[in-house]
Amino acid sequence: MHIPDGFLSPQTYLPAYALAAGGWAWAARGLRDSLDEATVPRLAMLTALAYGLGLVMVPIPGGTSGHALGIAILALVFGIRSAFLAYSLVLLLQSLLFGAGGITALAVNALAIGLVGATAAVAVRKLLRRFGETLAIAVAAWLSVVMPGLIVGIVLGIQPLIAHQPDGTPLFFPFDLAISLPAVLLPHLFIGVGEALLTVLVLRYVRVRRWPMV
């Protein structure tokens, strides 16, 4: 789902970087104290797993495919702060090592997936816990994909309004909200189902191994 390099205007990604910098500073505060010799390797492994899940293609009806994010797994095991930092690292590695995503889009992707996705997962799980843990985790994971999809669709869709030539020709992403929002959001309604299944599966593993969860 992440936005690639070169499709966001500086009017979008520079304020997003300012916002993300504040988020990264907040997330990093106290991180050293909350991580120890057991949790650092786990966080690193789940960061790598989130990266690996991004490479696993999940089939979508209609013959196309998308990929899982793994943000709900990170958020439900380590909390919002660590998940935000870890997923930002995943995005940085993906953009620099494989040209997936990109430096100009990093802040928007990190805020949408790493912060909003993680927050949605943790909040929804807490809210729905009384209806059963599996249902709560599944809905939390589904929303952790759909919410970032919504944000990415909106950010892309407003680009023609923000940056265009005097004759209206776009300078960055060319499609407005009417096209970009359904194009991004609809497939992620299905990808979210795959993400929910994966997250339930992974968190069962985590519970069997008795890792502490938030």
Next chain:
Amino acid sequence: MAHGLSPRHELLLYFGSVVAITFIHQPWLLLALLALALLASGRAAWPRLHRSVLAVLAFNLTVSLGYAAIALWQGNFRGDYLLLVNTRVLLLVFLGFWLVDRRNLLAALADWPLLRLIATLAISQIKTFERILRDFRLAFQSRNLKPPRMLDQTRHAAAQVHTLLDKSMASANDAAMAMRSRGAFDD
């Protein structure tokens, strides 16, 4: 990228170049910059360009074809827009690969030891995961002479995740023991 710069300065130069490029809206100027970057890359230019094209091809092709179809239908097609956006994306990705080829990413994180530690562990795992997933993909292709059904693809995705999980859990324990034995948390 300039020689003799520290990793941190080179990183800053890269970020500055990226921001400057997004303020340029003349496709010919971006093409000239891409040509300059190719010339400055020497023998690495074509392999790097090939890698960059492959990295951006799927998304850019989708966006470009979508734009062309809609703009032609609405009667406001602009070829210079396609040249602008595709050249910009290619140049940005090319510069990113150039930076990574020249500099160890971990060296640029030297000021953040905990982040560098997590990144080091994560990158080593990522390399393992990529090999596992490549093996899975090749095995899956070799078993399916016809296009696989959605059920088969779903089972294949689940099997991959299962393996990644097993590997992750085992590696986390190994890394924890290795780090403890080397006194990684003693300070």
